[in-house]
Amino acid sequence: xxxxxxxxxxxxxxxxxxxxxxxxxxxxxxxxxxxxxxxxxxxxxxxxxxxxxxxxxxxxxxxxxxxxxxxxxxxxxxxxxxxxxxxxxxxxxxxxxxxxxxxxxxxxxxxxxxxxxxxxxxxxxxxxxxxxxxxxxxxxxxxxxxxxxxxxxxxxxxxxxxxxxxxxxxxxxxxxxxxxxxxxxxxxxxxxxxxxxxxxxxxxxxxxxxxxxxxxxxxxxxxxxxxxxxxxxxxxxxxxxxxxxxxxxxxxxxxxxxxxxxxxxxxxxxxxxxxxxxxxxxxxxxxxxxxxxxxxxxxxxxxxxxxxxxxxxxxxxxxxxxxxxxxxxxxxxxxxxxxxxxxxxxxxxxxxxxxxxxxxxxxxxxxxxxxxxxxxxxxxxxxxxxxxxxxxxxxx
Numbered sequence: 001x002x003x004x005x006x007x008x009x010x011x012x013x014x015x016x017x018x019x020x021x022x023x024x025x026x027x028x029x030x031x032x033x034x035x036x037x038x039x040x041x042x043x044x045x046x047x048x049x050x051x052x053x054x055x056x057x058x059x060x061x062x063x064x065x066x067x068x069x070x071x072x073x074x075x076x077x078x079x080x081x082x083x084x085x086x087x088x089x090x091x092x093x094x095x096x097x098x099x100x101x102x103x104x105x106x107x108x109x110x111x112x113x114x115x116x117x118x119x120x121x122x123x124x125x126x127x128x129x130x131x132x133x134x135x136x137x138x139x140x141x142x143x144x145x146x147x148x149x150x151x152x153x154x155x156x157x158x159x160x161x162x163x164x165x166x167x168x169x170x171x172x173x174x175x176x177x178x179x180x181x182x183x184x185x186x187x188x189x190x191x192x193x194x195x196x197x198x199x200x201x202x203x204x205x206x207x208x209x210x211x212x213x214x215x216x217x218x219x220x221x222x223x224x225x226x227x228x229x230x231x232x233x234x235x236x237x238x239x240x241x242x243x244x245x246x247x248x249x250x251x252x253x254x255x256x257x258x259x260x261x262x263x264x265x266x267x268x269x270x271x272x273x274x275x276x277x278x279x280x281x282x283x284x285x286x287x288x289x290x291x292x293x294x295x296x297x298x299x300x301x302x303x304x305x306x307x308x309x310x311x312x313x314x315x316x317x318x319x320x321x322x323x324x325x326x327x328x329x330x331x332x333x334x335x336x337x338x339x340x341x342x343x344x345x346x347x348x349x350x351x352x353x354x355x356x357x358x359x360x361x362x363x364x365x366x367x368x369x370x371x372x373x374x375x376x377x378x379x380x381x382x383x384x385x386x387x388x389x390x391x392x393x394x395x396x
Contacts, residue, residue, distance in 0.1 A: 011151050015391040018155050024148030027112035033074035034105035046100050051087050051107040055094040062102055080120045081110045082127055086142040093127045118154050121164035126152045129389055162395035163388045170381040177374045188363045195356045196316050202348045208341025211301035215337050216291035219262035225255040233260055234289025241283055249286045263290035271298040275335040280323045282314040296340055306350060308357035
């Protein structure tokens with residue numbers, strides 16, 4: 001049974017005084033004129049955004065003269081209008097902030113909204129939750145007719161203002177956390193640079209002199225060795241890692257014990273280095289298992305290194321610069337056993353390593369707590385959108 005004051009519509013239950021409309025009633029779908037590659041440059045006056053850089057750093061630049069000519073002849077968004085991704089990640093939105101920039105032809109579109117039906121402030125959030133009319137299929141492109149026929153919920157204008165204000169406050173909270181996290185990351189980078197600057201009493205040796213470096217191996221064909229049995233050995237892959245994680249704590253697949261002789265066994269406390277994908281990104285193992293040839297492993301280092309200190313050393317610019325220098329000239333940046341064994345490592349006393357690792361670990365713990373706060377804030381905002389954009393919670 002419907003709650004009093006609510007009605008059933010094509011897009012669900014909403015308040016009786018709300019309406020359901022098609023996006024096409026707001027105005028025409030607009031797009032910029034196409035810009036060709038030979039009209040852009042690495043440097044220039046006006047940033048140019050393609051679909052892959054939409055809402056991020058510009059893909060290239062165009063000259064001011066060309067920009068002014070295009071603005072005179074073709075469509076161009078107004079401040080506050082919502083740009084929509086019509087390809088790639090379908091429906092991703094960015095509010096045009098009025099800064100001089102240009103956008104990729106029909107891959108990035110906007111609706112010329114007069115704001116007498118719905119304000120751009122609220123439309124931004126509505127477009128994040130609308131379901132585009134794909135007729136059950138997976139669309140590769142958000143064509144104009146699909147965009148214009150998409151249904152959206154339309155509260156009265158006074159309530160729109162209240163909902164948009166509440167969601168804007170949530171966005172401001174999220175933005176402040178993101179900026180604070182970015183600031184803390186910069187502070188940590190500076191601390192690493194300072195703490196890992198070589199001192200007179202530090203030793204410098206080649207990594208291969210103080211640790212064993214091995215490459216992984218894969219039994220083939222690998223599908224013949226994958227198993228679900230309890231006696232299977234963890235088969236550790238790049239997919240078992242996270243971009244921000246320090247440790248590998250589990251593996252999604254296992255191989256039969258017979259596969260071990262054609263692979264490389266690794267143990268808790270060993271370091272894995274990606275030898276191509278993320279180019280030397282280290283992970284500390286919290287599990288045993290076997291690794292394929294996309295990994296290098298560092299073992300038997302504990303007489304020389306504190307584990308946490310070695311992690312920060314391996315992630316430092318000092319190490320990455322050596323990797324890049326030694327891999328220079330190769331068409332693909334790729335680490336191998338010989339290259340990694342030949343890089344120079346800094347070796348303070350173990351007590352100093354522990355002190356440095358403790359400082360950096362504390363910074364990481366603070367960053368992890370802030371990331372959890374950010375995830376919670378995003379979750380709260382999603383819950384607010386679910387409640388406010390269906391009218392389950394009324395602000396007027």
